[in-house]
Amino acid sequence: MxxxxxxxxxxxxxxxxxxxxxxxxxxxxxxxxxxxxxxxxxxxxxxxxxxxxxxxxxxxxxxxxxxxxxxxxxxxxxxxxxxxxxxxxxxxxxxxxxxxxxxxxxxGGGLHAPKPGGLEPEGVETEGGQFVERSFSNAAGARDYKLFIPSPRSGPRPLLVMLHGCTQSPDDFAAGTRMNALAEEEGIYVVYPRQSSRANAQRCWNWFEPGDQGREMGEAGIVAGLVRAICTEHPIDRSRIYIAGLSAGGAAAANIARAYPDLFAGLGVHSGLAAGCARDLPSALSAMRVGAPGAAEPGGAAGFGAGSVTQNLRVPTIVFHGEGDGTVHPRNADAVLAQAGIDALTPRRERGSSGRHSYTRTRYADETGRVQVEAWSVQGAGHAWLGGSPEGSYTDPSGPDASRAMLDFFLGHSLPGGRG
Structure with a gap:
């Protein structure tokens, strides 16, 4: 065939x-x-x-x-x-x-009716991994998603949540990031929640809506519930659950990590914004255009209360942003880093190049020498997943491999005791 x-x-x-x-x-x-x-x-x-x-x-x-x-x-x-x-x-x-x-x-898969209040029936695991479509619902709401199931390994495996950007889909995002191929190498489960066009006409995650930012609320509550449900259905190491996203998905990932630091051992924000940096559409557009207020000044953000861009998440965080990004101002990367608590860490910078892009990679270590935060600032890059495949949208194949860098960073971190 x-x-x-x-x-x-x-x-x-x-x-x-x-x-x-x-x-x-x-x-x-x-x-x-x-x-x-x-x-x-x-x-x-x-x-x-x-x-x-x-x-x-x-x-x-x-x-x-x-x-x-x-x-x-x-x-x-x-x-x-x-x-x-x-x-x-x-x-x-x-x-x-x-x-x-x-x-x-x-x-295979994708034609089952969802189980009320939870996951759809599971498919049969095969050699080389599967990419299957499922649905989830809880009190916060419902979303379809696609799950990459790696070929069988011994012992509990890590789980990575990937939140796509506006107009994208799980298949598009998986193709553009090539994350499934890397996940198969490492034996990692990857889940791609699908934003509904009913929730947002352009399929953007509603990162700027207060009702979607908090614990057990809206989209944050749906994603957290989805993760917990997958953990009951698959051999997931609950101490190694990570979340990452692009653009609106990156901003949503930051919101969710802030709301659930007991669930996620790592956060990846690519071309995105800090948690709680907007509370409505006007503040969202402003943050995208010029950066969130007080982004680089601890305690300087006004009007956001507990959702301030300077709230310290203390979730190990990796950030990618193109210096030529005309959609989400690069200043937003500084806000994400401020939330991750870089003021209390020691930076070490290195410069390199990949394809047509030069970049600065900064790793921030704690007093033990362990890297807790990593930042990639890429010269000449726009609003696109770096090192991605042209098979997906919003990708820049010429640049450092963001997918590989994120996985390497994530796998160096875990929650104590496997909480979640």
Whole structure:
């Protein structure tokens, strides 16, 4: 069976799952992309998005974005389909419902109904690892996610949470960061929560919403609950759970690490912002444009209370930021570092180059000499995952390997006693 055929079957299986879940707009859009319907680019972007490339600027949407419904999306998608093609798609969708059991066997996973209040049924682990789609829900809310399951190893394994940026998806983010390949080498589980377009029209994590920043609240509570649920289903070393993200995902990761320092042994923020640096859309846009107020001044941030950008998280932290980032001002990296408590640590800087980029790497050690914080400032780099693959969006293949550096940093840290 060819790769192209496999990809087609995989897309059709996903369309079936979306249809069975009542998500007709998303199913229709997926079929349109597979059939190359005019009016949409091959990657599913609308004409308004067609110019978006690997270094395009993700759009930030506020609470108003939540007013969009999937019913409206379905209507918009159907308007792009010629009448004859619509009839063919209707027939195809009916056929997909019939073929669902066979497709499940061909592509594996992704077609199960979620268990109420928890994880979906687990697939069978195979040699070389799996990348499976699942769903999770708790009192804070619900999200779909994809889980990379490494090939079997002895003993409990680490878990890494990866939060994608705006407009991205778990598959896109996994492809762009190449994290699954590295995780297979190390025997690490990687979970990619999927932001819902219902929660944010551009699929940005709502890092600037107070209701999504705190412990057992909103998106922070969903991700923490998802992690705990995975720990009950898989052999996870609870002392080695880490979280990282890009852009809006990086800011959300910082929020979640701040809320759950007893759950996460390490934080990675790539082109993101500090925890609690914004409490609404205007303050979010301001932080992105010029940096959060008081970012480099301990105790100098005003108006954020316990969510201040200078609150010391004391979670081991690694930061990547391009000095040419025009979407999230590089000054925000200083705010993340301030939260990590670098004032009490001893810095050691080194300079290097990778591809067309030079960089400064600064490691901050405690009194025992152990590195607690690491910062990469990359000259000439924009708003993109450094050292990433062009197979994903918002990546810069020419630069230091952020994925490898983050894993190396994370694996040097663990929580005492495996708490969480």
């Amino acid at each position: 060819t790769d192209r055929h496999n990809a087609f079957l995989s897309d059709m299986a996903e369309a079936t799952r979306l249809t069975q879940s009542g998500r007709l707009g998303e199913a229709t859009a997926l079929i349109q992309r597979r059939l190359g319907v005019p009016g949409r680019s091959p990657d599913g972007a609308s004409p308004a998005d067609a110019s978006a490339g690997p270094h395009a600027v993700p759009r930030l949407e506020g609470p108003a974005a939540r007013l969009g419904t999937e019913a409206a999306a379905a209507t918009a998608h159907e308007a792009l389909i010629p009448e004859r093609l619509r009839e063919n798609i209707d027939q195809m969708m009916q056929g997909l419902r019939t073929l669902a059991p066979s497709l499940r066997g061909l592509v």
